[in-house]
Amino acid sequence: MDLGEWSVLEWLALAEYELLLFAGVFFLLGALDEIAMDFAWAWLRLRGKIRTHSVSRADLRHRELSGRIAVFIPAWDEARVIGHMLGHTLHAWKQRDLVFYVGCYRNDPATLQAAIKAASRDSRVRLVVHDKDGPSTKADCLNRLYRAMLQDEERRNQPIRSVLLHDAEDLVDPAALALIDRTLDNADFVQLPVLPIPQPSSRWIGSHYCEEFAEAHGKAMAVRDALGTGLPAAGVGCAFSRNILDLMARDNDDKSPFSDQSLTEDYEMGLRVAEFGGRSRFMRVRGEDGQLIATRSYFPSSIARAVRQKSRWIHGIAFQGWDRLGWENSLAENWMRLRDRRGPFSALVLFAGYSLLLLSGGLALLDLAGFGNAWELSPLLYGLLLANMLAFAWRIVMRFSFTTREYGFAEGFRAVLRIPVSNIIAIMAGRRALMAYSRTLRGQSPQWEVTDHTYHPAQASGSDELAEQAS
Template sequence: MGDWTLLHWLTLMERELLLFAGVFFLIGALDELLVDGLFGWLKLSGRAKRLVVDREDLRCRHLAGTVAVFIPAWREDRVIGHTIAHALRAWPQAEYVIYVGIYRNDPATLEAAMRGAGTDRRVRLVVHDCDGPSTKADCLNRLYRALEVDEARRGQPARLILLHDAEDMVDAAELALIDRAVDHAEFVQIPVLPLPQPQSRWIGSHYCEEFAEAHGKTMVVRNWLGTCLPAAGVGCAIERGMLHRLAQQMGSADAGSPSPGPFSVESLTEDYEIGMRVHALGGRSRFLRVHGDDGSLIATRAFFPARLDQAVRQKARWVHGIALQGWDRLGWGTGSGSAAGSRPVAGMGRLLEGWMRLRDRRGPFAALVLACGYSFFALTALFLLLDFGGLSRPWQADPLLTFLVSANLAAFIWRAAWRFAFTAREHGWAEGVRAVLRIPVANVIAIMAGRRALADYWRQLRGGRLHWHKTLHDRHPAAALETAEIPLAPAHWHSGVMPGREFAA
């Protein structure tokens, strides 16, 4: 190799990048193809039927018991009032209480929450006895302790706990739908539906296709397979007895903590983890994908981060918590680490469980493969320019490389078609086309988030403090509907309640 020039080394690098990225892209494509096949079989066999309910009947139906809605909030003064006011309008029932967790050093959020709640007794504002921010799990545990006090006072436990975020636009039919489902499951998740953002077509709107496919296909397959269902942290409910067991489990695991609760303060993705822990304790989990009779999906709607730095920060937290911490804390079986009460599963169940956890934790490696793939494209572009100057590659593609390129091109077209179909189903064909065009943007964000997650994890391993990278929210769908910033489209995502002036900022 002593006679090799820079061109030879660049050629070798291009070939190795193609081999590495091409092989693992193909493995990932086969993995997705298996999920596609299972979903297609479920649809064709009638096992994944389209469920339709009377939306207005659900909205007005009485609940079987008290529902506690937990909403943690830190510096959410721009959205929390809209969330509370919209929920009170959407849910006419009297059998629920909204617990809003607010920090003592965040008076702006407290004031906004008070304006949104007005004099409605279905809202309880819980001021945390520490300065924020702590972690989302810590705030949720504070709400759990407030619930325990209320239960002791009235002498009756709640029926279930429903989790939402401060920026959510709740669905008018979800409360009664989930209340009915808890008769047959200890954990229930409804879909999350990010809304397109005209002012952020490429960053904020790229969440639309990711959740459309994840909550329109993958979660449906996981629900049918009976594997653990990850909680999204919003639009998910835990039966009260199960939450008590989770709190006991955390108390035994964290014996030194002064006031343990069911949510792990050491996890960046306590919502994802709690879905795993419910399954480990033998709880039944159910993903509810149901449409109203008006054609709209019963789901939680929200605006996701519209800026690149915010999107990268949020996704880095997901990768860090799910992929890296999840490996440490939850392991690969169905048990929650070494937690007492975990149920063992053998045979096909263990294989399926391992497959789903591997899919959940592929984020860091996927970022590496994507980075190699884009580096290959950059080198290929360089060689195309050199070809115009009369400099050709010192090697020619062999059959293996030709096969890899052809197979991955076919896989990309297949994936793009699925992405278009699922996005168009939820948001219309125009957004479906944009979803395909946004694929490179989503990949770049995944690469940046993977790098940041690995850096944060390395700092944590070296004894660094665990940071809660809070996502800032400044826009709420209910306010956007009111000002006609986004169109009202009942066939796709209408909440079931016509917007009015719900909350004055």
């Protein structure tokens, strides 16, 4: 039959067939990848390679540091949260061998004023005003803090042992500092889990990060640690030894450790630790109260902000990661890097899947209206659909289980209901990241698109002392 003689219904049926074949095959490949990670986690856990240790929070809170620690906090347009973050952190971490470097910009007086007010209460806080207008990139701000640290060391003769990274919206764990310091006795990079805080006012957008981090930092990062592959830094709740930072700085032309052209400099630095002979550790530890020692924070509660944040992650990890980090000779390492970089393609497959869902629904209605069905499922396609359905059911079980472990049954149930929301955000973020990456290929410099933060978790702590510290 001549293609020119095909009816609209036949063309739609062909599109449905092709979308089903494309989405079905690649959904299944993605599902097999996830199942492989699930079984790797289960096997390593059975062998004792993955364990969640328990410690005494009181012992950690009163433990003296092994050396002086610098905390880098880059801040752009963070006037509404930086004071609360510093107030809570200074109250939680009372060790004297600690200095906070807060990076502000000269054209951001509101953040600078809020930071000055919080810094005035504690001599451990050092405000650093960038000598250029912001925002540049987060890495550029971190490099400015690194240079300020070097100047302080030379002037005061107080060497820094390690550098801890945090953001202005973070709620630190009182036991985290000592845990990181203790782990750095035998490591060059340490990452603690990140736990997004569920948001009753944003059950569908802001809270969907809960299940994503519950799986990523409850399973994938634990597997990477056990296998000895590169550990990506989350940019918060992570620390680098001074030795590894200096090695990275000497390797760069500008003698700064952070790459100011990278949108995910933290991810990049975490993977590069092994290149310089360093050891990385992911520390998943619970206190005697059963709570995970982790960094907590509110994540974006609107779809526009969530898409903007995730597009930056995809741009930096998938596109820039491929360009800047390449691949390694290790099969396990390349598996992990491939997982990291699948974001753009996953967005494409998800878009194909939802397009198929809409098209199939429309054709089903036409079939009920008597227009007929232009084709029928072959045994091969039927098997493909069945395999995808079983894989999706398994994915639901895993998502529910890991979310429930950290947040309880109700949040685990909501995590399952939020799967379509997560997918739609991923599709939108993938498209936005591709557009941003294409602009950099035409010569445009990457921009630090900071996520807006209007509320800090310490404001809801209910503690009069914390409220006084952050007021």
